[in-house]
Amino acid sequence: MGPVSLFIPCTVDFMMPRVGVATVRLLRRLGIEPRYHEQQTCCGQPAMNAGYLDRARKAAKHFIDVFGDDDVIVSPSGSCTAMVKYHYPELLGGEPSWRRRAEDLSERVFELSQYLVDVLGIEDGGGVFDGTVTYHESCQILRRLGVSRQPKALIEQTRGTTFVPMEQADTCCGFGGEFSYRYAFISEEMVRDKIGHYLDSGADLLVVSEPGCLLNIAGYLSRNNPEKRALHLVEFLAGPETDENT
Amino acid sequence: MKIDTGNFVRNAKLEMQNQYARTFLSLLPPYIAARRVKVMGSFPDPAAAQELSRAIRAEAVARMPDLLEEFEKNAIAAGARVLWARNAAEANEMILSIARERNVTMVTKGKSMISEETGLNDALAREGIEPFETDLGEFIAQQLGRPPFHIVGPAINVPVEEVCDLFMKKAGMQEETTDPVELGYAARLFLRDKFRRARLGITGVNMAVADTGAIINVENEGNIRFNKSSPRTQVSVMSPEKVVPTTTDALHLLRVLCRNCTGQSISAYVSIDRGPREPAEIDGPEELFIIIVDNGRSRLYHDPKLREALRCIRCGACLNLCPVYAKIGGYPYGWAYSGPMGQVLNPALLGLEETGDLFKACTLCGTCREVCPAGIDHPAIFLHYRALEVKRKRRSSGRWEAILFGVWGTAAAHSAVWRFLYRLARPVLAVFGKKGKIEAMPGPFAGWFGARDLPVPARRTFRDQWRESLSKQGGAS
Numbered sequence: 152m153g154p155v156s157l158f159i160p161c162t163v164d165f166m167m168p169r170v171g172v173a174t175v176r177l178l179r180r181l182g183i184e185p186r187y188h189e190q191q192t193c194c195g196q197p198a199m200n201a202g203y204l205d206r207a208r209k210a211a212k213h214f215i216d217v218f219g220d221d222d223v224i225v226s227p228s229g230s231c232t233a234m235v236k237y238h239y240p241e242l243l244g245g246e247p248s249w250r251r252r253a254e255d256l257s258e259r260v261f262e263l264s265q266y267l268v269d270v271l272g273i274e275d276g277g278g279v280f281d282g283t284v285t286y287h288e289s290c291q292i293l294r295r296l297g298v299s300r301q302p303k304a305l306i307e308q309t310r311g312t313t314f315v316p317m318e319q320a321d322t323c324c325g326f327g328g329e330f331s332y333r334y335a336f337i338s339e340e341m342v343r344d345k346i347g348h349y350l351d352s353g354a355d356l357l358v359v360s361e362p363g364c365l366l367n368i369a370g371y372l373s374r375n376n377p378e379k380r381a382l383h384l385v386e387f388l389a390g391p392e393t394d395e396n397t
Numbered sequence: 398m399k400i401d402t403g404n405f406v407r408n409a410k411l412e413m414q415n416q417y418a419r420t421f422l423s424l425l426p427p428y429i430a431a432r433r434v435k436v437m438g439s440f441p442d443p444a445a446a447q448e449l450s451r452a453i454r455a456e457a458v459a460r461m462p463d464l465l466e467e468f469e470k471n472a473i474a475a476g477a478r479v480l481w482a483r484n485a486a487e488a489n490e491m492i493l494s495i496a497r498e499r500n501v502t503m504v505t506k507g508k509s510m511i512s513e514e515t516g517l518n519d520a521l522a523r524e525g526i527e528p529f530e531t532d533l534g535e536f537i538a539q540q541l542g543r544p545p546f547h548i549v550g551p552a553i554n555v556p557v558e559e560v561c562d563l564f565m566k567k568a569g570m571q572e573e574t575t576d577p578v579e580l581g582y583a584a585r586l587f588l589r590d591k592f593r594r595a596r597l598g599i600t601g602v603n604m605a606v607a608d609t610g611a612i613i614n615v616e617n618e619g620n621i622r623f624n625k626s627s628p629r630t631q632v633s634v635m636s637p638e639k640v641v642p643t644t645t646d647a648l649h650l651l652r653v654l655c656r657n658c659t660g661q662s663i664s665a666y667v668s669i670d671r672g673p674r675e676p677a678e679i680d681g682p683e684e685l686f687i688i689i690v691d692n693g694r695s696r697l698y699h700d701p702k703l704r705e706a707l708r709c710i711r712c713g714a715c716l717n718l719c720p721v722y723a724k725i726g727g728y729p730y731g732w733a734y735s736g737p738m739g740q741v742l743n744p745a746l747l748g749l750e751e752t753g754d755l756f757k758a759c760t761l762c763g764t765c766r767e768v769c770p771a772g773i774d775h776p777a778i779f780l781h782y783r784a785l786e787v788k789r790k791r792r793s794s795g796r797w798e799a800i801l802f803g804v805w806g807t808a809a810a811h812s813a814v815w816r817f818l819y820r821l822a823r824p825v826l827a828v829f830g831k832k833g834k835i836e837a838m839p840g841p842f843a844g845w846f847g848a849r850d851l852p853v854p855a856r857r858t859f860r861d862q863w864r865e866s867l868s869k870q871g872g873a874s
Contacts, residue, residue, distance in 0.1 A: 158625055164859040165819060166852050170857035173731030184871050187863050190812040198802055198809075200761065202783030213810040290762035319427065323720045327760025334758050335844030336410060340724050341760075343848070344423075370849035373834060 153186045156218060158235075158260070161193040162362040168361065173389035174227050174263065180277050180389070183266070185225075188217045189273035195242075196234040200328050204242065211239050216250050223270075224260045227385050229292030232262040237295065248278050262292060263385055264360060268301035274308045276388035281311040282355035284387070287345065287368065289361035290320040302360050302384050309388065317352040319344070326367040340372045350379065357381040398516045398544060402731035405422075405754035409729035418554050422723050425553075429717040432660030433768075439662055440652075445487065450653040453646045454708040457638075461698060461707070464607040464640045471610025475672025477685040485515035488690040491598065492517060492632055495686060496526050497856030499630060501597045505588070507614065507621035508532035509601025510548060510711060511636045512691055513733035514746070517599070528599075529591045531620035533584055540567045544725040548734060549658055549713040554726060588620070598624035598682070600634035603654070603710075604647045605687075611671040612687070613647055613734055615654060615664045622668050631673070631682035634700045637694050638707040650710060651768045657714040693746045702781050706741045708771035715765035715775065721758060730755060737765035737775045749786050756782035797841070816860070 156338075159171045178185050195210030214235065218224050226232050239253035244346060267273045286307050292298045299321075307314045325331065325341025345368060349357045359365045359381055369381045401408065412418055440446040457464060469479045480486035488511075496504065504521065506512065506528055518539065521528045530539040537552035538545055540563050545551035552560075557575040564570035570583040600621050604613040612633050614621045625631055641647050653771035655661045674681030697703045716736030718720050727735035731752075734742045740759065744752040756779040763774040791799050808815040829838045837846045845851060857865070 159859050165823075165854050168857065168859040168862055172862060172867065175863075179871065187860075187868065189860055192809045192812050192815040193805075195809060198805060199780065200783070201798065201802065202780070202785075202787035203799075203802040203806070204784045204787075206802045206809070209806045210809035213812075217812075240610070286859045290760070290764075294763040294767050319524045321762050321763035322426075323764070325720070325760060327762070330758065330760045332844035334406075334721075335847050336413065337721055337724050337758065338760075338844075339848040340413070341720055343559065366851065367849065370851055373850040374836070374848060 154222070155183050155266075156221035156224045156230075157185045157187045158191065158194075158218065158224050158231065159187070160226060160228040160231045160362055162221060162366065163227060166366060167362060167383070168228055170365075170383045170386055172330045172392075173383070173386040174225075176392065177276060177278075177385055177389040178225075181271075181273060186221075190217045194231045194234045196231060196238075197328055199234070199238060199242065208242055211235075211242055212249060215239070215249070215256055218256065219252060222259060224256075225263055225266045226260070227263045227360070227383060229262045229289055229296050229298065230361060232260050232265075233291045233295040251252040253379070262296055262298055262360070264305055265296060265298045268304055274303050274304045276309065278388045278390045279310045280356070280387065280390070283313045283315045283353065284309075284356045284358055285315050285317040285349060285352045285354035286320060287317070287324060287349075287357060287359045287364060289359065289364045290323050292360055293321055298360075302358070305327070305384065305388060306358060313353050315354045317354065317357075318348045320348070324364045324367050326363045328363065331367060338367075339371075342367050346376060346379075349381075350376070355380075358384050358387050358389070360384040364379055398513055398519070398733060400732050400747060400751070402747060403545075403751040405729045405731060405758065409725040409758075410623045412726050412728055413724065415726075417556050418726050421554055422726055426718055426720075426723045429660060432459055433714065433717070435664050436656045436660050439656075446653060450650055450710075450770045451708075453641065453650055454710065454771040457641045457646070458698075458704060458707045460642065461637060461640060464642055465608040465637055468605050468610060468640050469584050469689075471608065472605075472612075472672065472687055473610070475610045476675075477610065477672050477687050479689065480685045482690045482692075484692050488515050488634065488688055488692070489517055489520035491686075491688055492634070493520065493524055493526070495630065495632060496521070496524075496597055499596060501526060501630075503527040503529065503591065503595060504597045504599055505529050505531050505591050505595040505620075505624055505628065506535075507598070507600035507616070507624045508551070509599070509634055510545075510733050511601060511634050511692075512599065513545065514692060515634075515690060516637075517634075520649055522535065529588065529595075531588050531591070531618075531624060532616070533581060533618060533620075536568075536584060544728060544731075545733070545735070547713060547716055547736075548711055548727075548738070549716075549761060552726050561819075592623045592627050592852060595624075597630045597632065598628035599625065599632045599634065600624045602633050602639045602687075604650060605635055605640045606642075606644055606669075607640055609671055611644070611669050613651065614668045614670075615651065615658075615661070615666070616668075617661075617665040619666050622666055625668055625670055625682065626680040629683050630686070631684070632686045632688060633689045637689055638709075639692060643684060654710055655713050656711040657768070657770045659757075689755050697745055703745050703778070705773055706745050706778060708773050709738050709742065710771050711738070712770060714768045714770065718764045718768050720762060720764065721760070738773075741773065741775055741778050749782055749789070753786060758784075765852045781803065819854075819858070823856070826854050827856075844855070 195207035199207035241251040324345045325338040437443040534551040568587040673685040722736040730739040740755040834850040
C-alpha cells in the first residue's frame with residue numbers, strides 16, 4: 152500500500168489547524184509518513200447541502216484531480232469522508248467518466264479512526280491521558296460510515312483513560328452546517344442538551360471526531376462552561392505538544 | 398385544513414416557549430426509542446424484518462397503478478363502490494353528495510390523515526353536516542381547533558387540565574377530573590351516543606390489499622371498528638399509495654408498522670374488512686364507498702426522485718426520533734404531516750414556495766432514514782428540494798448566498814484563488830476576534846453567536862504549517 156494522503160477539511164485547515172497537526176503527529180508516531188497535497192480546497196459539502204449542486208460538482212472534480220491516484224486517503228472528518236465516499240458518485244452521476252473516477256476513489260477514502268482500527272488493526276494510538284473520557288457519536292460517522300466502535304476502542308486503549316458513557320451520545324449536537332446559524336434558536340437547544348449530557352456523565356473530557364460538531368460543542372463550552380473541554384479524537388490521541396494553533 | 402407552513406420559524410419559536418410541551422418532548426424520544434428497540438427485538442432478525450418491509454413498500458409503490466386496478470376490481474367484486482378523486486375538492490364533494498343523498502346531518506370519523514389533508518371536516522361543516530372525530534386524540538384536537546401535534550398522537554401534547562376544561566365545555570362532562578381514565582370514559586359516553594345515531598361513518602385506510610380488495614385499519618381504541626360496523630353507510634378514504642400487493646405483504650407491514658409506531662407488537666384492534674356486510678353477517682355497513690384521492694400522488698409517482706416519498710406508511714417513527722421535532726413539536730410543520738415525513742410530504746404536495754423552512758430546518762443527521770421501515774432517504778429528498786429551490790431562485794434574483802457560492806465554486810476549483818480569498822477574508826473576520834475567539838459578528842452568521850463562540854480563523858493555516866515546518870519534520874519520506 153502506498154503512502155497515506157491527508158485530506159484536511161477546510162474547517163480544520165482554517166479554524167482548527169491544530170487538529171491537522173495532531174493528525175500528522177499521530178500518524179508519524181504510528182510509523183506512517185503522510186503526504187499532503189497543497190492544492191486541496193474543500194470537498195464541496197457546504198455547497199451540496201445548500202443546494203448548489205453545480206458548485207459542489209466543481210469542488211468534487213477538483214478533489215478527484217488532486218487526490219485521484221492516491222492509494223489511501225485519510226481524513227479527520229466523517230462528514231467530509233462521507234461526502235467523497237457516498238455523495239461524489241451520485242453528484243457526478245450524469246457524467247460517466249467522472250462518475251467512474253468518483254466510484255474508484257470512493258474505496259480509498261477513510262475516516263481516521265476507521266483507517267487506524269479497521270485497516271491497520273491499531274487500537275492503541277500510544278497516547279496518555281489521565282482521566283475519564285466520554286464520546287459524542289457524530290451523525291455522519293455513526294450513521295453514514297457506520298463507525299462507532301473504532302473511536303471508542305482508541306479511547307479505551309489510551310493509557311490512564313477510563314471511558315464513561317454519556318446519555319443520548321448518538322443524538323445530533325445541532326450543528327448541521329448552515330442549520331446552526333439559520334435555525335440558531337433550535338440548534339442552541341440541541342447543543343445545550345448535548346453539553347448537559349456531557350456534564351451529567353461526569354467525564355473530564357468530551358471527545359468528538361467531527362470538526363463541525365467540535366466547533367459547535369467547543370463553541371458552546373467556551374461561552375457557557377469554559378472550565379470543561381472538548382477535543383478532537385486525533386488531538387486526544389496525539390496528546391499535547393506546543394501551541395500550534397495560530 | 399389551513400396551511401401554515403410559511404410560518405415555521407414563528408410557530409417553532411412560539412412552541413419552544415411552551416414549557417409543558419418542552420418537558421413532554423424531552424421525555425418522549427428516549428422513552429419511545431427504548432420501547433421501539435425492545436419490541437423490534439421480538440423479531441428473530443430485526444434488521445431483516447426492516448429490510449423486508451422496505452422491499453415490500455418499494456415494490457408496492459413501483460407497481461402502484463396496476464395494484465390499484467387490481468384492488469378496485471376485487472373491492473367491487475366484494476360489493477364496494479370505488480370512486481376516484483383527482484384532488485381534495487373532488488373527494489370532499491363526493492363525500493358531501495353521499496351525505497346529502499342520505500339526508501345525513503352528522504357523521505362520525507375515524508382518524509384519517511388524508512381527510513386532514515383534504516380539509517374534509519371544514520367542508521362538511523360548511524354544508525351543515527357536523528363531523529365528530531372519534532379517535533380520542535383527534536377528538537381533543539378537533540374540539541380545540543388545532544392541527545395534529547403528531548400523526549399518531551394528535552393531542553399527545555395537551556395537558557389533562559386542558560382536556561378537563563374542554564370536556565366540561567364541549568363533551569358534556571359533569572364533574573371536573575384530571576384522571577385519564579375518567580376523561581376517557583367521559584369521551585366514550587359522549588361519542589357512543591354519536592355512534593348510535595350516526596348513519597354515515599368515515600374512516601381512513603392503513604392498507605388496501607390488492608389481491609383481495611380488503612381494507613386494513615390499525616388502532617388502539619376501537620373507534621374505527623365502530624365506524625366500520627355501526628353506521629349504515631361507510632366511506633373509506635385513502636390515498637393511492639396505501640395499496641399493497643398481497644395479504645402476506647400486508648401482514649408483514651402490520652408487524653413492522655405497530656412496532657415502529659407505538660412500540661407494540663400488535664395494536665389493540667386490527668380490522669380487515671372486505672366489502673359491505675353480507676347477508677349472513679351480524680354487523681358492518683350496508684353500503685361501502687372507497688374513495689381513492691390522488692391529490693398530487695400521480696405527479697410524485699412520475700417524479701423519479703420523489704416517488705420514494707410514496708413509500709411512507711405513517712408510522713411516525715421518524716417524528717419520535719427526530720432531534721428537531723423533539724424541540725419544536727408538530728405544529729410548526731404547518732399542515733397534516735409533521736416531523737421528517739412531513740418535511741418530505743408537505744413540500745411534495747404543496748410545492749416548495751411556502752415550505753422552504755421544512756426542508757432546510759434539518760441537520761441531515763439521518764436518524765429518520767435509519768429508522769424508516771419504508772426505506773425513505775429523507776435527507777436525500779431534502780437535498781433535492783434545496784437544489785430545486787436554488788435553481789428556481791437563481792433565475793429570479795442574485796441573492797447574497799448565490800453570489801457567495803458562485804465565488805466559492807470558482808475558488809474551490811482553483812487552490813490559488815481559494816488561498817487568496819482566505820487571505821482576504823481572514824483579517825475581516827479577525828476584526829471581531831478577542832483573545833482567540835469571536836463572540837459576536839453581524840451578518841448572515843450572526844445566529845451562531847447567540848450561545849456559542851467561534852475560534853478566530855487561523856493566521857497560519859494547516860497548509861502554511863505544513864509548508865513551513867511539518868513537511869520537513871518527517872523521517873521516512
